[in-house]
Amino acid sequence: MSTENYKRPVRKAVFPVAGLGTRFLPATKVMPKEMLPINDQPLIQHVVNEAREAGIEEFIFVTGRHKNLLEEHFDYQPELKQTLQRRGKDKMLEKVEESEMTEGELFLTRQARPLGLGHAIWCARKLISNEPFAILLPDVLVKSQKNGCLKQMVDIYNETGGNVIAVEDVPREETYKYGIVDVDDDGSQKMPVKGLVEKPNIEDAPSTLSVIGRYILQPEVFEHLSAFETGAGGEIQLTDAMAKLIKPQPFYAARFDGKSYDSGSRIGFIEANLAFTSTDPEIGEDVKRVILEMAEKIKNEPKDVAAE
Numbered sequence: 001m002s003t004e005n006y007k008r009p010v011r012k013a014v015f016p017v018a019g020l021g022t023r024f025l026p027a028t029k030v031m032p033k034e035m036l037p038i039n040d041q042p043l044i045q046h047v048v049n050e051a052r053e054a055g056i057e058e059f060i061f062v063t064g065r066h067k068n069l070l071e072e073h074f075d076y077q078p079e080l081k082q083t084l085q086r087r088g089k090d091k092m093l094e095k096v097e098e099s100e101m102t103e104g105e106l107f108l109t110r111q112a113r114p115l116g117l118g119h120a121i122w123c124a125r126k127l128i129s130n131e132p133f134a135i136l137l138p139d140v141l142v143k144s145q146k147n148g149c150l151k152q153m154v155d156i157y158n159e160t161g162g163n164v165i166a167v168e169d170v171p172r173e174e175t176y177k178y179g180i181v182d183v184d185d186d187g188s189q190k191m192p193v194k195g196l197v198e199k200p201n202i203e204d205a206p207s208t209l210s211v212i213g214r215y216i217l218q219p220e221v222f223e224h225l226s227a228f229e230t231g232a233g234g235e236i237q238l239t240d241a242m243a244k245l246i247k248p249q250p251f252y253a254a255r256f257d258g259k260s261y262d263s264g265s266r267i268g269f270i271e272a273n274l275a276f277t278s279t280d281p282e283i284g285e286d287v288k289r290v291i292l293e294m295a296e297k298i299k300n301e302p303k304d305v306a307a308e
């Protein structure tokens with residue numbers, strides 16, 4: 001296949017949302033983790049917006065049991081809109097309209113058993129068919145100054161073609177928690193990837209650049225996912241299937257402008273809420289005041305009380 005074939009436009013994005021969200025139990029017993037709000041939008045809407053900004057036209061959710069709220073969130077709600085209109089709540093109406101998806105944009109497939117991220121992506125193979133596609137993990141939010149993370153990656157993809165994955169620096173002692181790329185890190189924005197390793201031992205980590213949860217991949221990844229090989233944690237790992245594309249296809253790591261937040265963890269969720277609310281035009285100043293007041297209070301607390 002010629003290099004030009006690896007440069008076809010990225011029109012589709014997969015959002016794996018079938019996980020159990022155990023780190024947020026019991027909040028996620030019946031409510032999907034991806035519906036937890038960061039500021040006034042659920043996680044899933046943040047990532048759908050990011051994908052839309054990057055030119056994505058088809059949004060594919062890989063869902064599972066107890067996840068119906070996710071698709072309902074993007075529905076039209078005429079009664080709600082009429083009520084807001086009647087009450088003159090124009091700003092609120094605008095926000096509700098921003099959360100709607102037009103007919104023919106949202107596609108659903110199900111992952112019957114949560115066997116891992118790689119398996120979730122494989123469940124979308126028929127909807128992707130034979131074209132390049134993006135993957136966005138909904139529990140990872142990226143806050144950037146200008147363009148969103150996926151838009152920045154699409155810009156790089158338009159130059160390089162092939163596969164592009166977003167990476168971010170992490171402290172070496174934390175590399176064991178992430179997928180880590182093997183690159184000659186010269187500090188540049190895009191670097192050819194030589195290898196990928198999921199959750200390496202700290203001493204074996206080939207770099208300190210971690211894979212954050214934004215990918216542009218060629219459809220050949222499905223051939224490797226179909227093997228159903230299990231990797232770290234006994235799960236079908238996306239990282240292992242992606243690693244098989246490194247030799248035969250262009251494969252780049254993209255260092256994006258911005259910061260990622262792992263909102264699937266309790267502390268990352270709080271941090272993301274602080275980051276997104278403190279820059280909100282409506283409540284940002286109040287949020288900053290609350291943060292400063294709390295920081296002052298914590299500073300003045302006797303040490304043993306603060307530790308409780």
Ligand code: UTP
Pocket residue numbers: 016017018019020021022023024033034062111113114115116117119120137138139264
């Ligand atoms: P996570 O591992 O962060 O999600 O997967 P989780 O398993 O739901 O969370 P915890 O660890 O139990 O708290 C990242 C994304 O991949 C999806 C999840 O829904 C999440 O959005 N996922 C994960 C699937 O769709 N299927 C899976 O089998 C695993």
